[in-house]
Amino acid sequence: SAVISQKPSRDICQRGTSLTIQCQVDSQVTMMFWYRQQPGQSLTLIATANQGSEATYESGFVIDKFPISRPNLTFSTLTVSNMSPEDSSIYLCSVGAIDSPSLQFFGPGTRLTVL
Amino acid sequence: SQQGEEDPQALSIQEGENATMNCSYKTSINNLQWYRQNSGRGLVHLILIRSNEREKHSGRLRVTLDTSKKSSSLLITASRAADTASYFCATAAQYNFNKFYFGSGTKLNVKP
Numbered sequence: 001s002a003v004i005s006q007k008p009s010r011d012i013c014q015r016g017t018s019l020t021i022q023c024q025v026d027s028q029v030t031m032m033f034w035y036r037q038q039p040g041q042s043l044t045l046i047a048t049a050n051q052g053s054e055a056t057y058e059s060g061f062v063i064d065k066f067p068i069s070r071p072n073l074t075f076s077t078l079t080v081s082n083m084s085p086e087d088s089s090i091y092l093c094s095v096g097a098i099d100s101p102s103l104q105f106f107g108p109g110t111r112l113t114v115l
Numbered sequence: 116s117q118q119g120e121e122d123p124q125a126l127s128i129q130e131g132e133n134a135t136m137n138c139s140y141k142t143s144i145n146n147l148q149w150y151r152q153n154s155g156r157g158l159v160h161l162i163l164i165r166s167n168e169r170e171k172h173s174g175r176l177r178v179t180l181d182t183s184k185k186s187s188s189l190l191i192t193a194s195r196a197a198d199t200a201s202y203f204c205a206t207a208a209q210y211n212f213n214k215f216y217f218g219s220g221t222k223l224n225v226k227p
Binding site: 001033103104107 | 146150
């Protein structure tokens, strides 16, 4: 299984500011994903981070609010822009397993609180 | 939406007892997976069951899948306090198995 790290692990931010979350994998992976988990809720897929091209966003999520970069096969960033308290969530990245595309491994998450 | 429901939403049992959680989903799937999440941290993969399988075991875990009823269950036998966590099922769409849909989750509390 892949080892995934996220930075920061948590942050408290003021409304109107932006935060960039980093996701680093210890091996090259094809598929990387970003999820949001609002307080007490389940996970919702934000987007698929595509290496070398624009991310593919799910319904309800837009690039202006959640710009994503994927410069190589081991790294991705998610920016939460112009934050409001409703953006307070845990943000998780995941990667698809090399030998089993339908299996995903998750990072430890970034807990974001917006005041 | 393919996102399903899990029940119960919360479950509190004594150590040593068995815990059963159920998951329902809405559309055809490629596979169904169960994950554990401790205290709002990252998810740990527990077990994957494919759409052509009916039952799978892994240690103290037993998963069943009924595609005709679009439902799955996770049984944890001889529970331990360390099993206290939230448990989520996730389905991979039949023709896009990279896309996961998570259930609402069951919060399990195992009392020592």
